[in-house]
Amino acid sequence: MALLLLLVMLTVCAALPQDMSGKMFTFPEESDTDYVRLTTSRQSLSTLTVCLRTFTDLNRDHTPFSLATPGVFNDFVIYRYAESNEFSMNVRDKAVRFRELDYKPNTWHSLCSTWDSVSGVLQVWLDGKPSSRKYISSGSNITGPMIIVLGQEQDSYGGGFDAKQSFVGMMSDVHMWDYTLSPCQIQRYTNRESFPSGNVLDWKASFQTFGRVLIEDQQGDCLL
Numbered sequence: 142m143a144l145l146l147l148l149v150m151l152t153v154c155a156a157l158p159q160d161m162s163g164k165m166f167t168f169p170e171e172s173d174t175d176y177v178r179l180t181t182s183r184q185s186l187s188t189l190t191v192c193l194r195t196f197t198d199l200n201r202d203h204t205p206f207s208l209a210t211p212g213v214f215n216d217f218v219i220y221r222y223a224e225s226n227e228f229s230m231n232v233r234d235k236a237v238r239f240r241e242l243d244y245k246p247n248t249w250h251s252l253c254s255t256w257d258s259v260s261g262v263l264q265v266w267l268d269g270k271p272s273s274r275k276y277i278s279s280g281s282n283i284t285g286p287m288i289i290v291l292g293q294e295q296d297s298y299g300g301g302f303d304a305k306q307s308f309v310g311m312m313s314d315v316h317m318w319d320y321t322l323s324p325c326q327i328q329r330y331t332n333r334e335s336f337p338s339g340n341v342l343d344w345k346a347s348f349q350t351f352g353r354v355l356i357e358d359q360q361g362d363c364l365l
């Protein structure tokens with residue numbers, strides 16, 4: 142019981158906002174228990190951009206990013222079908238697939254996605270290069286308290302994880318905006334030049350880690 146209390150206290154302490162500049166999350170094993178939960182006070186989004194960087198060698202399905210609201214578990218999800226080299230993007234429980242993006246294993250990639258509820262069009266940007274623009278969902282906003290999870294796919298609000306969809310690897314620089322970034326802003330994010338920090342989530346977000354997720358220094362190039 143005392144141990145449980147200690148664990149609960151440790152978890153609560155870990156929820157304080159932390160500046161993650163120069164840091165990354167390492168997800169070192171396949172599991173249905175290891176993940177990061179991010180929080181935002183926002184309760185409505187009609188337009189958004191999400192950007193993050195990933196490094197993995199997974200050749201099975203996996204989910205770096207999933208956003209659920211109480212009624213819509215796939216309100217915004219980035220899902221990778223590694224075997225067929227496709228990304229499946231989900232908005233408001235709808236899905237659309239993007240084929241043949243150049244997502245190599247064992248390489249850092251910058252992945253951004255934009256969506257707006259007026260046109261309903263979603264686009265993926267991999268390492269600053271655009272995908273086709275595809276219709277996914279229009280006329281309704283993402284509304285309600287959002288649970289944002291890195292490393293697992295939510296099949297219920299805040300849970301329902303499947304180890305076979307978990308992310309294994311490293312992830313950094315997770316940002317989310319309530320507008321669509323321009324192609325030039327996405328380019329600057331990709332090149333690690335100056336860009337506006339996410340106004341829904343930035344890399345100083347409040348987050349909690351669960352299970353075996355490590356916060357480590359990003360492994361940059363040696364400056365000789």
Ligand SMILES: *[C@@H]1O[C@H](CO)[C@@H](O)[C@H](O)[C@H]1NC(C)=O
Binds near residue numbers: 187280
């Ligand atoms: C979605 O949000 C926008 C901006 O807050 C608002 O103008 C619009 O009416 C909302 N749409 C719906 C369907 O609620």
